[in-house]
Amino acid sequence: MNAVILLGPPGAGKGTVAEVLVDQGCKHISTGQLLRDEIAKGSALGLEAKALIEQGRFVPDETVVGMIRDLLTSSESAGAFLFDGFPRTLVQAEKLGELLGELGGTLKQVVLLDCPNDVIVERLSGRRTCEKCGTVYHVAYNPPAKENVCDADGGCLIQRPDDKADTIRKRLEVYEEQTAPLIDYYEAQNLVVRIDASQSIDAVRAAVVERLG
Numbered sequence: 001m002n003a004v005i006l007l008g009p010p011g012a013g014k015g016t017v018a019e020v021l022v023d024q025g026c027k028h029i030s031t032g033q034l035l036r037d038e039i040a041k042g043s044a045l046g047l048e049a050k051a052l053i054e055q056g057r058f059v060p061d062e063t064v065v066g067m068i069r070d071l072l073t074s075s076e077s078a079g080a081f082l083f084d085g086f087p088r089t090l091v092q093a094e095k096l097g098e099l100l101g102e103l104g105g106t107l108k109q110v111v112l113l114d115c116p117n118d119v120i121v122e123r124l125s126g127r128r129t130c131e132k133c134g135t136v137y138h139v140a141y142n143p144p145a146k147e148n149v150c151d152a153d154g155g156c157l158i159q160r161p162d163d164k165a166d167t168i169r170k171r172l173e174v175y176e177e178q179t180a181p182l183i184d185y186y187e188a189q190n191l192v193v194r195i196d197a198s199q200s201i202d203a204v205r206a207a208v209v210e211r212l213g
């Protein structure tokens with residue numbers, strides 16, 4: 001079992017890059033999407049997550065690590081597991097290392113999407129997501145053919161509740177405090193591949209594919 005991590009601030013384009021790596025056979029694991037699925041189901045975990053996500057805060061480490069443990073121990077993947085939004089704290093990084101060790105897996109690379117805050121705020125403010133299938137658009141950089149309608153399934157496009165200006169600011173603060181230290185953690189293991197994520201969608205995707213190749 002091989003694993004690749006997509007690391008970077010909220011809105012850097014992790015989900016957008018993941019789409020192209022999934023086409024190449026990676027199994028995409030987005031903890032943000034898993035949590036939004038729990039919210040949609042109305043589960044106890046979803047209720048706990050909803051309040052925290054809408055405040056721009058993290059869900060507790062043990063909750064997220066438990067979700068990843070369940071998923072990895074029950075999945076088989078011929079290609080690599082692609083983690084998007086996990087790990088997000090040093091505790092989560094250490095737990096992932098332990099879990100991969102137990103399962104005979106190897107962390108191959110950590111792709112760091114570098115992106116300045118002003119670009120991030122513009123991306124998150126313009127993001128729209130299909131309420132049915134979760135496909136992600138941007139009103140200016142990746143618009144649907146018909147305004148507010150998903151190209152894939154005709155679903156309605158909505159703004160994520162955590163993409164409001166105040167919550168974006170909080171998410172960026174929490175990223176700096178809790179997630180940015182992972183860059184040094186993985187650089188010490190020689191695993192980090194830095195990508196300039198302020199480029200166009202096509203340029204970022206091409207750079208990631210080239211560096212992972």
Ligand code: AP5
Binds near residue numbers: 141
């Ligand atoms: P999560 O869903 O993981 O949110 P995030 O990390 O904040 O990342 P985003 O999904 O907001 O952005 P992205 O980097 O994927 O960018 P995207 O491709 O969409 O997590 C949500 C919440 O869940 C967290 O805040 C936390 O509360 C909780 N959570 C999740 N995981 C957790 C964990 N491990 N531990 C604890 N809590 C956890 O792109 C953004 C926009 O920009 C889109 O509109 C896109 O079209 C556009 N765009 C992308 N790339 C480009 C480009 N190159 N040029 C122009 N536009 C672009």
